[in-house]
Amino acid sequence: MPTDTFLNLPQAKQDKVLNAAIDIIKAKGYDKTSISDIVKMASIPRGSFYQYFKDKFDLYYYLFDLIQTSKMAYFKSIVAKFEDRSFVDLYDEIVMAGLKFAQENEDAFMLGYHLYKASDATVQKLWLNMEQRGIEAYEAFLWQDQKKGFISKDINVTVVAKMLYHFNAVELLKMIYNKESEAKIRALTHETIEVIKYGVLKNEVKR
Amino acid sequence: MPTDTFLNLPQAKQDKVLNAAIDIIKAKGYDKTSISDIVKMASIPRGSFYQYFKDKFDLYYYLFDLIQTSKMAYFKSIVAKFEDRSFVDLYDEIVMAGLKFAQENEDAFMLGYHLYKASDATVQKLWLNMEQRGIEAYEAFLWQDQKKGFISKDINVTVVAKMLYHFNAVELLKMIYNKESEAKIRALTHETIEVIKYGVLKNEVKR
Amino acid sequence: MPTDTFLNLPQAKQDKVLNAAIDIIKAKGYDKTSISDIVKMASIPRGSFYQYFKDKFDLYYYLFDLIQTSKMAYFKSIVAKFEDRSFVDLYDEIVMAGLKFAQENEDAFMLGYHLYKASDATVQKLWLNMEQRGIEAYEAFLWQDQKKGFISKDINVTVVAKMLYHFNAVELLKMIYNKESEAKIRALTHETIEVIKYGVLKNEVKR
Amino acid sequence: MPTDTFLNLPQAKQDKVLNAAIDIIKAKGYDKTSISDIVKMASIPRGSFYQYFKDKFDLYYYLFDLIQTSKMAYFKSIVAKFEDRSFVDLYDEIVMAGLKFAQENEDAFMLGYHLYKASDATVQKLWLNMEQRGIEAYEAFLWQDQKKGFISKDINVTVVAKMLYHFNAVELLKMIYNKESEAKIRALTHETIEVIKYGVLKNEVKR
DNA sequence: CATGAATGAGTCTTCATTCAT
DNA sequence: AATGAATGAAGACTCATTCAT
Numbered sequence: 124m125p126t127d128t129f130l131n132l133p134q135a136k137q138d139k140v141l142n143a144a145i146d147i148i149k150a151k152g153y154d155k156t157s158i159s160d161i162v163k164m165a166s167i168p169r170g171s172f173y174q175y176f177k178d179k180f181d182l183y184y185y186l187f188d189l190i191q192t193s194k195m196a197y198f199k200s201i202v203a204k205f206e207d208r209s210f211v212d213l214y215d216e217i218v219m220a221g222l223k224f225a226q227e228n229e230d231a232f233m234l235g236y237h238l239y240k241a242s243d244a245t246v247q248k249l250w251l252n253m254e255q256r257g258i259e260a261y262e263a264f265l266w267q268d269q270k271k272g273f274i275s276k277d278i279n280v281t282v283v284a285k286m287l288y289h290f291n292a293v294e295l296l297k298m299i300y301n302k303e304s305e306a307k308i309r310a311l312t313h314e315t316i317e318v319i320k321y322g323v324l325k326n327e328v329k330r
Numbered sequence: 331m332p333t334d335t336f337l338n339l340p341q342a343k344q345d346k347v348l349n350a351a352i353d354i355i356k357a358k359g360y361d362k363t364s365i366s367d368i369v370k371m372a373s374i375p376r377g378s379f380y381q382y383f384k385d386k387f388d389l390y391y392y393l394f395d396l397i398q399t400s401k402m403a404y405f406k407s408i409v410a411k412f413e414d415r416s417f418v419d420l421y422d423e424i425v426m427a428g429l430k431f432a433q434e435n436e437d438a439f440m441l442g443y444h445l446y447k448a449s450d451a452t453v454q455k456l457w458l459n460m461e462q463r464g465i466e467a468y469e470a471f472l473w474q475d476q477k478k479g480f481i482s483k484d485i486n487v488t489v490v491a492k493m494l495y496h497f498n499a500v501e502l503l504k505m506i507y508n509k510e511s512e513a514k515i516r517a518l519t520h521e522t523i524e525v526i527k528y529g530v531l532k533n534e535v536k537r
Numbered sequence: 538m539p540t541d542t543f544l545n546l547p548q549a550k551q552d553k554v555l556n557a558a559i560d561i562i563k564a565k566g567y568d569k570t571s572i573s574d575i576v577k578m579a580s581i582p583r584g585s586f587y588q589y590f591k592d593k594f595d596l597y598y599y600l601f602d603l604i605q606t607s608k609m610a611y612f613k614s615i616v617a618k619f620e621d622r623s624f625v626d627l628y629d630e631i632v633m634a635g636l637k638f639a640q641e642n643e644d645a646f647m648l649g650y651h652l653y654k655a656s657d658a659t660v661q662k663l664w665l666n667m668e669q670r671g672i673e674a675y676e677a678f679l680w681q682d683q684k685k686g687f688i689s690k691d692i693n694v695t696v697v698a699k700m701l702y703h704f705n706a707v708e709l710l711k712m713i714y715n716k717e718s719e720a721k722i723r724a725l726t727h728e729t730i731e732v733i734k735y736g737v738l739k740n741e742v743k744r
Numbered sequence: 745m746p747t748d749t750f751l752n753l754p755q756a757k758q759d760k761v762l763n764a765a766i767d768i769i770k771a772k773g774y775d776k777t778s779i780s781d782i783v784k785m786a787s788i789p790r791g792s793f794y795q796y797f798k799d800k801f802d803l804y805y806y807l808f809d810l811i812q813t814s815k816m817a818y819f820k821s822i823v824a825k826f827e828d829r830s831f832v833d834l835y836d837e838i839v840m841a842g843l844k845f846a847q848e849n850e851d852a853f854m855l856g857y858h859l860y861k862a863s864d865a866t867v868q869k870l871w872l873n874m875e876q877r878g879i880e881a882y883e884a885f886l887w888q889d890q891k892k893g894f895i896s897k898d899i900n901v902t903v904v905a906k907m908l909y910h911f912n913a914v915e916l917l918k919m920i921y922n923k924e925s926e927a928k929i930r931a932l933t934h935e936t937i938e939v940i941k942y943g944v945l946k947n948e949v950k951r
Numbered sequence: 952c953a954t955g956a957a958t959g960a961g962t963c964t965t966c967a968t969t970c971a972t
Numbered sequence: 973a974a975t976g977a978a979t980g981a982a983g984a985c986t987c988a989t990t991c992a993t
Contacts, residue, residue: 128952154361154449158988168954170991179988211530242361242449265530274530279521283530286522289496314486315493322529323418323472323481323490335977364962375979380964542956568775568863571983582958587985625944656775656863679944688944693935697944700936703910728900729907736943737832737886737895737904749973779967789975791970800967954993962986970978 125185129175140165140175141189142230144182149233153183153241180245187238187249190231197224198260209273210264214287214316215309218295222308225299236300239292258288283319290315332392336382347372347382348396349437351389356440360390360448387452394445394456397438404431405467416480417471421494421523422516425502429515432506443507446499465495490526497522539599543589554579554589555603556644558596563647567597567655594659601652601663604645611638623687624678628701628730629723632709636722639713650714653706672702697733704729746806750796761786761796762810763851765803770854774804774862801866808859808870811852818845819881830894831885835908835937836930839916843929846920857921860913879909904940911936 129137143165147156158179162169176182201220205213225232238246261284268274298308336344350372354363365386369379383389408427412420432439445453468491475481505515543551557579561570572593576586590596615634619627639646652660675698682688712722750758764786768777779800783790797803822841826834846853859867882905889895919929 152449152451157986159986169956169989170954171952173989174952240449240454242359242447244359247447278525278530279518282518282521283525285501286493286497286525289500290493293496294492311486311489314489318485318490318493318529319525320529320531322525322527323485324527339977365964366962376964376981377966377979378977381977386963546956566863566865572985573983583960584958584986585956588956593984654863654868656773656861658773661861692939692944693932696932696935697939699915700907700911700939703914704907707910708906725900725903728903732899732904732907732940732943734943734945736939736941737899738941778965780965790968790977791975792973794968795973955991956993957991958987958989960987963984965983966979966981968979970976972975972977 125176125181126174132175140167141186144186145230145234148186148237149230153237153246154243180243183238183246184249186234187246190235190238191253193228193231194224194235197228207271209271210261210268211274211316211320214319215312218291218312219305219309221291221295222299222305232299236296239296254288254292257292258284261288287315287319332383332388333381339382347374347379348393351393352437352441355393355444360444360453361450390445390453391456393441394453397442397445398460400435400438401431401442404435414478416478417468417475418481418523418527421526422519425498425519426512426516428498428502429506429512439506443503446503461495461499464499465491468495494522494526539590539595540588546589554581554586555600558600559644559648562600562651567651567660568657597652597660598663600648601660604649604652605667607642607645608638608649611642621685623685624675624682625688625730625734628733629726632705632726633719633723635705635709636713636719646713650710653710668702668706671706672698675702701729701733746797746802747795753796761788762807765807766851766855769807769858770851774858774867775864804859804867805870807855808867811856811859812874814849814852815845815856818849828892830892831882831889832895832937832941835940836933839912839933840926840930842912842916843920843926853920857917860917875909875913878913879905882906882909908936908940 129140140161144156144161147160147164151160158169158172161182162172172182176185198220201217210217239250241247241250258281262280265274265278265280265284269276269278269280274280294311295308298311336347347368351363351368354367354371358367365376365379368389369376383392405427408424412423417424446457448454448457465488469487472481472485472487472490476483476485476487481487501518502515505518543554554575558570558575561574561578565574572583572586575596576583586596590599612634615631619630624631653664655661655664672695676694679688679692679694679698683690683692683694688694708725709722712725750761761782765777765782768781768785772781779790779793782803783793793803797806819841822838826837831838860871862868862871879902883901886895886899886901886904890897890899890901895901915932916929919932
């Protein structure tokens with residue numbers, strides 16, 4: 124967590140520092156970002172940095188937290204609408220909501236992308252934690268579906284949650300990062316959930 | 331590629347260097363491994379390193395190559411046996427073969443794991459390349475299955491290939507890395523392929 | 538150019554660094570001077586050096602510039618006095634002015650001497666540039682003399698300028714460097730300009 | 745001096761080593777030439793180098809000597825023809841002979857050029873020595889001229905020798921290195937010696 | 952609190968030379 | 973005599989963090 128000194132700074136100055144960090148990370152990636160770069164870009168004195176943040180990681184964690192929080196808030200508002208409908212039927216919409224979030228919060232998205240690529244062990248732990256929470260959210264939805272009878276009882280929902288999550292985390296992320304067309308993303312998403320829903324086998328009755 | 335100087339070294343000495351590098355990478359991760367670390371652990375003089383390898387990456391690429399080659403050889407021998415059977419039916423066995431490889435070549439596996447986590451741009455490119463080849467292998471199998479009528483014609487096999495691949499690359503890798511029991515891995519694999527085969531919906535006739 | 542960090546340092550400290558560099562260059566020559574040497578002699582930490590100068594050359598260029606500037610200022614003040622008189626007649630005085638400068642700015646002179654001997658390509662380019670400017674100054678004087686009728690119209694003044702310049706750059710420099718007596722230098726200079734004025738052939742009436 | 749081991753090598757092998765050294769020096773300049781480069785280019789084992797030459801400089805000195813010797817031989821043969829004529833009148837021819845030598849022995853010339861640019865103290869001493877000998881040769885000619893009454897008795901021939909020598913060493917060398925046209929070189933040489941012969945002052949009868 | 956200079960361990964890499972076979 | 977591996981000091985440069993004002 125940043126120091127109170129930082130938190131009490133006028134918002135504009137806080138943003139200057141944060142945006143500088145974001146810009147540098149976007150340009151050089153997390154691992155190659157140095158404090159030198161940040162203080163130079165933010166035009167704050169070197170010493171101030173350590174009056175704002177305990178150390179290098181303190182800033183990064185804070186940044187990470189900011190993304191998380193905004194993402195969470197966003198998704199909560201989306202999910203609230205879904206109420207009684209089935210997750211697998213809503214999947215398309217959820218993914219598209221994620222896309223919309225990425226488009227509207229490009230900084231947050233890009234930063235997340237670079238953090239995902241970071242090799243620093245602590246950052247990776249952070250990331251794994253977030254991954255875990257994402258998977259759990261999917262799981263929760265799928266449990267609901269199972270309870271409501273939308274999906275079969277003998278399915279291991281964790282497996283499904285993870286399969287969808289990782290596919291998203293890699294393939295969709297890449298498409299968004301490469302700014303592929305919405306149509307393409309939508310198509311892929313649809314095909315994905317179709318497989319999950321009906322499986323790949325020909326036309327047999329199940330089991 | 332290492333220099334001839336290195337390649338002409340007695341195998342024991344080559345191994346000493348390679349193993350030192352592997353040990354350090356396992357301990358600190360790729361990105362934080364320094365040449366200092368390696369020469370210290372291998373107890374070779376600083377200058378020798380550069381008589382063996384052009385630079386830091388030369389060693390890494392070589393290591394990477396070593397893994398790749400042994401993995402490839404292994405899988406080729408496995409896959410040869412499968413001939414006319416369906417990929418989705420053989421999936422369990424393929425995964426278990428991967429597990430066996432990991433168990434028998436722990437160093438290669440561990441190193442691969444750390445390379446996967448590396449943030450260095452060149453290493454990532456290498457990795458993406460390998461990922462691509464892995465996905466393509468799955469795809470090829472699935473195409474065969476589709477041609478042979480094992481799986482439905484309207485399935486986008488690329489999607490399925492990627493879904494399985496990423497799930498493996500993350501979840502199975504993690505389980506192997508954490509040395510989870512074979513039974514658990516087998517169970518998870520089975521559940522995965524079941525979802526892929528039959529989908530999650532209850533018991534309806536398809537589409 | 539040095540960083541502001543350096544320029545804002547108390548003059549005494551700036552001098553400490555600059556003088557350290559000069560001393561080392563005088564002792565070992567430009568090419569063999571290392572940053573290690575300089576920081577050791579200046580007793581500043583290794584890192585400080587790079588907070589003062591972008592790199593090794595940044596310091597050298599700055600030093601070079603310092604010499605250039607002081608030399609220029611000096612010569613401008615000298616030359617201003619000459620106005621309407623002939624260059625070839627004033628040559629003795631100009632050389633002696635150079636000598637006086639060298640005596641009064643021994644460091645600048647010595648450094649210039651070592652820079653002249655440097656083999657580093659960039660430094661040599663710098664030096665050639667300075668040489669060019671020196672030759673052009675002589676040329677300009679000689680043109681004036683030619684225009685004013687002091688010297689013959691069919692003389693290639695560039696040739697004369699270069700002859701005098703190179704002779705100075707090597708022989709006089711050497712004498713000054715070796716701290717030969719002023720009388721000796723004066724005599725040599727006189728003989729030189731006599732040759733240039735009247736030539737070496739016998740029969741003409743001289744003086 | 746090279747070891748007997750080297751001198752006893754078949755001429756072809758000696759040349760291979762020498763030419764390798766020359767090629768590298770031409771490409772990278774004296775100061776940046778490393779033994780690594782040479783042994784690689786000559787394809788001789790690293791250890792052999794030290795069986796042929798005491799150290800790095802031993803080779804360089806030898807190379808230097810080779811040039812010197814061939815240059816000397818060449819000039820002696822030229823000068824022999826001049827006998828009773830005046831040096832100042834023959835100057836043009838002497839310079840052109842130098843040019844011809846450079847054209848016919850490009851390697852020797854180029855190597856000399858790079859040695860001239862070298863910053864290594866020992867090499868420079870070598871060079872100064874050669875310079876001294878060159879100047880003395882000019883001086884000797886001019887003394888002869890003076891004794892024979894070709895040039896005025898009150899001329900300091902050393903000054904003239906040095907003036908011509910340095911002018912050549914810089915300006916002509918540069919022109920030859922840049923492969924300027926023979927006509928240009930001839931013209932410049934002529935203008936130079938004219939100045940030396942008749943001086944620059946106006947009023948006397950010339951030619 | 953702001954400022955920015957100070958610090959020195961650490962990074963990769965090159966090189967001339969020696970030594971064992 | 974030939975070979976080529978061994979050696980480690982030295983080079984330029986970076987960086988996160990601390991400290992004095």
